[in-house]
Amino acid sequence: MSNPQRRTKSSRTVAPAAPRVWIVDDNADIRDSLSLLLRAELFTVRAFSSAQAFFRAIESTQPQCVLLDYDLPDSNGLDIQAQLQQKKLRSPIVFLSGNADVRVAVEAMRQGAIDFIEKPCSNERLLAGITAAVRFARAEQGHRATAARYLRATRALTPREREVLEAIGTGARNKHVAASLCISPRTVESHRESIMRKFYVRTTAEMMRIYFVTKHVNGAQGQNVSAPT
Numbered sequence: 549m550s551n552p553q554r555r556t557k558s559s560r561t562v563a564p565a566a567p568r569v570w571i572v573d574d575n576a577d578i579r580d581s582l583s584l585l586l587r588a589e590l591f592t593v594r595a596f597s598s599a600q601a602f603f604r605a606i607e608s609t610q611p612q613c614v615l616l617d618y619d620l621p622d623s624n625g626l627d628i629q630a631q632l633q634q635k636k637l638r639s640p641i642v643f644l645s646g647n648a649d650v651r652v653a654v655e656a657m658r659q660g661a662i663d664f665i666e667k668p669c670s671n672e673r674l675l676a677g678i679t680a681a682v683r684f685a686r687a688e689q690g691h692r693a694t695a696a697r698y699l700r701a702t703r704a705l706t707p708r709e710r711e712v713l714e715a716i717g718t719g720a721r722n723k724h725v726a727a728s729l730c731i732s733p734r735t736v737e738s739h740r741e742s743i744m745r746k747f748y749v750r751t752t753a754e755m756m757r758i759y760f761v762t763k764h765v766n767g768a769q770g771q772n773v774s775a776p777t
Contacts, residue, residue, distance in 0.1 A: 567613065568612050570611040571586075573644070610637060615642050629659050642663045642677040644669075663676075698747075701747050
């Protein structure tokens, strides 16, 4: 007879970690009030008084949301946003500004900011922007994890399997793939089945989805599916 207590314990799920929200504002009162609000909402909070302090910290840990005052003494919002992009740091930004400028807000959003909020604002307005940023960050994290898993799978392919996958990716039929690689259609099908086993998929459509995702990622990195590093 099974132990009910053990079954209950094993069925528990681990709660996700509290979202990390970082505040960057040179006004100590604003930093303190925002920190209190966000901790009450169960966010993990860090606060910084300058862009310099923020950049020192973000090199090692990235938050799910950066609540960023647009007008800092040592930098402005667009410059900070550009530096994050140059460093390939993807933390979503919610801007706060006491002197909102429509042109600046539009440019910040065009460059990928999640929201641009004018001070003062309601708690509800602020939390809505932060929640949107956290959702975006988690979705991006999921996409990156999936892409990394797909890349590992493609690196397990043999050189011939990569050639077959590349040829299938052009839309060629088995007989045309076989002719281009000087092998038989039966061998092409054998390689296709091997690729699908390594990808843990059952259909050609699933196989091609992995191929196109990895091709996009490798293209962004200047690599090729047929030439892994």
